[in-house]
Amino acid sequence: MIEPPNWHFAPACVGDPVSAVDTPALLIDLDAFEFNLRTVHSRIKATNVALRAHGKAHKCPEIARIQVAAGACGVCCQKASEAQAFVDAGITDVLITNEIVGASKAARVAALARIARIGLCVDAPLHVAQIAQAAHAAGSTVDIYIEIDVGRSRCGVHRIDQALELARLIAAESPALRFNGLHAYHGASQHMREPAERAEAVQASVAKVRKFVAALAAAGHACPVITGGGTGTYDLVAGTGVYTEVQPGSYVLMDKDYALNRLASDETQLRQALYGLCTVISVSPTHAVLDGGLKTFAVDSGLPRMVLEGWTVKSVSDEHTVIVPSDEASALQVGDKVRLVPGHCDPTVNLHDWLVAMRGQIVEDVWPVAARGALF
Amino acid sequence: MIEPPNWHFAPACVGDPVSAVDTPALLIDLDAFEFNLRTVHSRIKATNVALRAHGKAHKCPEIARIQVAAGACGVCCQKASEAQAFVDAGITDVLITNEIVGASKAARVAALARIARIGLCVDAPLHVAQIAQAAHAAGSTVDIYIEIDVGRSRCGVHRIDQALELARLIAAESPALRFNGLHAYHGASQHMREPAERAEAVQASVAKVRKFVAALAAAGHACPVITGGGTGTYDLVAGTGVYTEVQPGSYVLMDKDYALNRLASDETQLRQALYGLCTVISVSPTHAVLDGGLKTFAVDSGLPRMVLEGWTVKSVSDEHTVIVPSDEASALQVGDKVRLVPGHCDPTVNLHDWLVAMRGQIVEDVWPVAARGALF
Numbered sequence: 001m002i003e004p005p006n007w008h009f010a011p012a013c014v015g016d017p018v019s020a021v022d023t024p025a026l027l028i029d030l031d032a033f034e035f036n037l038r039t040v041h042s043r044i045k046a047t048n049v050a051l052r053a054h055g056k057a058h059k060c061p062e063i064a065r066i067q068v069a070a071g072a073c074g075v076c077c078q079k080a081s082e083a084q085a086f087v088d089a090g091i092t093d094v095l096i097t098n099e100i101v102g103a104s105k106a107a108r109v110a111a112l113a114r115i116a117r118i119g120l121c122v123d124a125p126l127h128v129a130q131i132a133q134a135a136h137a138a139g140s141t142v143d144i145y146i147e148i149d150v151g152r153s154r155c156g157v158h159r160i161d162q163a164l165e166l167a168r169l170i171a172a173e174s175p176a177l178r179f180n181g182l183h184a185y186h187g188a189s190q191h192m193r194e195p196a197e198r199a200e201a202v203q204a205s206v207a208k209v210r211k212f213v214a215a216l217a218a219a220g221h222a223c224p225v226i227t228g229g230g231t232g233t234y235d236l237v238a239g240t241g242v243y244t245e246v247q248p249g250s251y252v253l254m255d256k257d258y259a260l261n262r263l264a265s266d267e268t269q270l271r272q273a274l275y276g277l278c279t280v281i282s283v284s285p286t287h288a289v290l291d292g293g294l295k296t297f298a299v300d301s302g303l304p305r306m307v308l309e310g311w312t313v314k315s316v317s318d319e320h321t322v323i324v325p326s327d328e329a330s331a332l333q334v335g336d337k338v339r340l341v342p343g344h345c346d347p348t349v350n351l352h353d354w355l356v357a358m359r360g361q362i363v364e365d366v367w368p369v370a371a372r373g374a375l376f
Numbered sequence: 377m378i379e380p381p382n383w384h385f386a387p388a389c390v391g392d393p394v395s396a397v398d399t400p401a402l403l404i405d406l407d408a409f410e411f412n413l414r415t416v417h418s419r420i421k422a423t424n425v426a427l428r429a430h431g432k433a434h435k436c437p438e439i440a441r442i443q444v445a446a447g448a449c450g451v452c453c454q455k456a457s458e459a460q461a462f463v464d465a466g467i468t469d470v471l472i473t474n475e476i477v478g479a480s481k482a483a484r485v486a487a488l489a490r491i492a493r494i495g496l497c498v499d500a501p502l503h504v505a506q507i508a509q510a511a512h513a514a515g516s517t518v519d520i521y522i523e524i525d526v527g528r529s530r531c532g533v534h535r536i537d538q539a540l541e542l543a544r545l546i547a548a549e550s551p552a553l554r555f556n557g558l559h560a561y562h563g564a565s566q567h568m569r570e571p572a573e574r575a576e577a578v579q580a581s582v583a584k585v586r587k588f589v590a591a592l593a594a595a596g597h598a599c600p601v602i603t604g605g606g607t608g609t610y611d612l613v614a615g616t617g618v619y620t621e622v623q624p625g626s627y628v629l630m631d632k633d634y635a636l637n638r639l640a641s642d643e644t645q646l647r648q649a650l651y652g653l654c655t656v657i658s659v660s661p662t663h664a665v666l667d668g669g670l671k672t673f674a675v676d677s678g679l680p681r682m683v684l685e686g687w688t689v690k691s692v693s694d695e696h697t698v699i700v701p702s703d704e705a706s707a708l709q710v711g712d713k714v715r716l717v718p719g720h721c722d723p724t725v726n727l728h729d730w731l732v733a734m735r736g737q738i739v740e741d742v743w744p745v746a747a748r749g750a751l752f
């Protein structure tokens with residue numbers, strides 16, 4: 001068996017003009033990125049709620065370090081192998097906002113907890129048993145969060161008796177496990193288009209969280225942390241007085257889908273910082289063809305959007321994006337480079353090994369997407 | 377800048393039971409894979425048309441070597457960096473069935489042509505000029521195919537005068553460039569559901585190809601190779617008497633979308649060889665949640681399909697697939713492993729670093745997806 005050449009040449013060098021970036025590639029507009037960072041961090045800081053930046057959106061330790069330097073208490077991620085990538089890069093506080101199953105994954109988490117603060121979610125006794133066994137064996141302590149389903153959609157317990165049972169099991173595994181509170185994330189609410197819908201979803205989550213917190217407290221299980229909220233709801237969640245931590249991820253990058261959310265008057269529109277850069281490889285009278293397709297852009301939340309006015313994305317296939325002009329569109333030539341806004345940032349970044357950080361027309365840095373493909 | 381840890385632990389070791397494979401992972405059922413290989417290769421061999429297996433579907437040199445050993449004349453791919461991965465692995469005949477633009481890509485292709493036979497498509501004078509300059513500089517010869525648009529959709533020239541002009545430009549760059557014929561691939565026809573629709577599309581392509589071949593011959597440009605056709609049309613294309621080469625790719629793996637094609641009475645149903653393996657990480661009264669989502673399965677051609685009867689995929693989000701049971705479904709527990717058929721094999725394989733090759737219930741090999749993420 002050969003070793004895979006699993007990384008590919010970076011598409012640019014520091015100091016290159018953006019026009020020289022090899023394509024297809026992902027660009028980060030640092031001015032927009034830093035605006036988003038300042039905006040979200042300052043708004044959350046004003047509430048005394050902690051910001052734990054979600055690393056699943058960018059999978060990039062360089063960005064995680066910038067977020068921590070800008071006040072994030074740590075990062076979230078979804079996988080044991082993602083946590084490994086962030087801890088390897090020096091992040092000392094990582095919460096896996098997901099359930100993990102299997103002895104090898106539990107052992108990895110427990111080992112990481114020897115060198116960093118690691119949190120993990122559970123919603124079933126098996127989760128508790130597996131991570132307890134691994135943490136006992138490793139001699140480490142893992143923070144455990146009971147996930148409650150506040151959106152009736154994915155993981156998380158539904159009933160208070162389930163949470164009480166899990167809290168009892170967690171407490172019995174001290175010091176390998178330390179009960180640290182509730183994970184109460186409402187994924188669907190992030191993408192509700194109207195601010196009133198999002199506010200209603202957050203209020204429903206809060207009502208449910210309050211019941212669980214009270215019942216757990218009555219049984220002697222205090223919840224130091226209530227964590228949830230994302231880029232679509234961080235403002236609302238931080239203002240509830242119940243959540244102690246919010247976990248936005250996409251906010252630094254943004255995407256076409258998040259830009260469709262209408263904002264309340266007191267919310268701030270974040271800027272598009274992530275772009276796909278493609279080269280025109282073919283031109284016909286009716287359309288032009290770009291050199292990036294489904295392996296460059298995830299299309300689960302819609303096709304990417306052309307930045308150049310007058311051109312519209314018609315289709316995205318494995319290796320190509322076909323764009324069509326309006327009557328007023330300026331002509332494109334083979335070799336021209338164009339930017340597109342991805343439909344959904346998280347799975348798009350996961351297709352790439354590198355993020356090209358640019359300012360104005362110059363490449364300022366090239367960041368490896370170290371947790372790209374970290375599935376386990 | 378740090379080096380990315382761009383590959384992740386393999387999900388299995390040779391000899392492991394499949395039940396021990398870490399998840400989410402991609403499995404290849406070798407019995408089905410070999411059935412597909414035998415079926416397609418023997419049918420094409422009977423026609424005296426060459427089979428050039430398309431590597432964009434699997435991006436895996438181990439599979440390419442198996443295809444060549446089973447009679448393929450070489451492989452196709454879509455990117456210069458993919459060609460590099462296959463040549464690095466010992467494949468000596470690679471056709472890039474796409475246009476490439478840019479000096480760095482042209483230089484890579486020209487360098488590969490010093491150690492392997494390399495073909496490349498063009499549909500504009502700039503393509504010819506760039507690869508000619510690079511091949512002259514490298515002292516190599518690149519086979520050039522004029523792409524003609526037989527599906528009115530993506531790359532390729534539309535008019536005969538364009539092809540004649542390109543052939544003239546190519547001839548003028550001898551010995552750096554060698555005109556080797558036409559690339560005439562009809563992407564959309566692969567997924568037309570009815571055999572009559574596919575046959576009609578192939579006949580329309582053939583009619584167009586004949587006109588181009590005749591005009592080029594009249595101008596002194598013989599077309600040694602006419603290449604096209606895919607998993608949906610290889611039988612039809614191989615029987616046209618015009619195409620000299622077919623380029624199926626998905627045939628060894630298959631996916632949910634290809635399985636929806638209805639077959640003519642003389643076509644052979646290929647078997648599903650590619651599966652996603654996931655673990656159940658959460659169970660509720662209404663649904664169960666799997667540990668693979670949009671970073672495990674591409675959903676551009678539909679959601680993956682559960683193999684286990686009675687369970688249906690309801691939704692796929694970044695990190696999770698939610699499945700729902702029918703009244704007759706057998707219960708699933710946290711920790712159970714289940715298989716799914718991906719909607720579209722090409723972009724799904726591109727999400728993974730490894731393919732777990734299994735036979736029966738045993739892991740027989742673990743193949744790196746060496747060209748995963750090869751975008752340039």
